[in-house]
């Protein structure tokens with residue numbers, strides 16, 4: 200009887216250890232694919248990730264128009280940074296890919312891409328919370344923005 204009980208506890212311990220180590224967020228790579236198009240849209244207005252995870256985010260441009268005509272990027276803003284004033288502040292930053300030289304408002308960003316292209320960035324998920332993301336190419340933020348939710 201005692202041996203059976205011991206085995207039972209042993210198996211439970213293994214299961215529990217497997218659970219906590221197996222799904223520990225820090226070991227996790229979470230892939231996110233966000234598409235953009237010639238209609239000036241992202242296909243996602245909400246992205247949910249796990250706190251502590253490594254995020255591998257790919258921005259895809261499914262359109263045909265060039266980077267000059269309809270280029271897009273993905274910019275993830277720090278907490279409390281509002282989309283509109285940020286977008287207005289980078290209108291003249293074409294050479295920098297429409298991100299400011301000072302990166303204090305930004306967590307990560309991608310290059311601007313044109314139709315048929317894609318680009319991938321890898322970063323650690325920021326602390327739990329809700330963050331804004333947008334395409335910062337001038338005139339796009341009204342249609343191309345969303346919430347990046349870390350939980």
Ligand SMILES: [Cu+2]
Pocket residue numbers: 239269270271272334335336339343
């Ligand atoms: Cu855009």
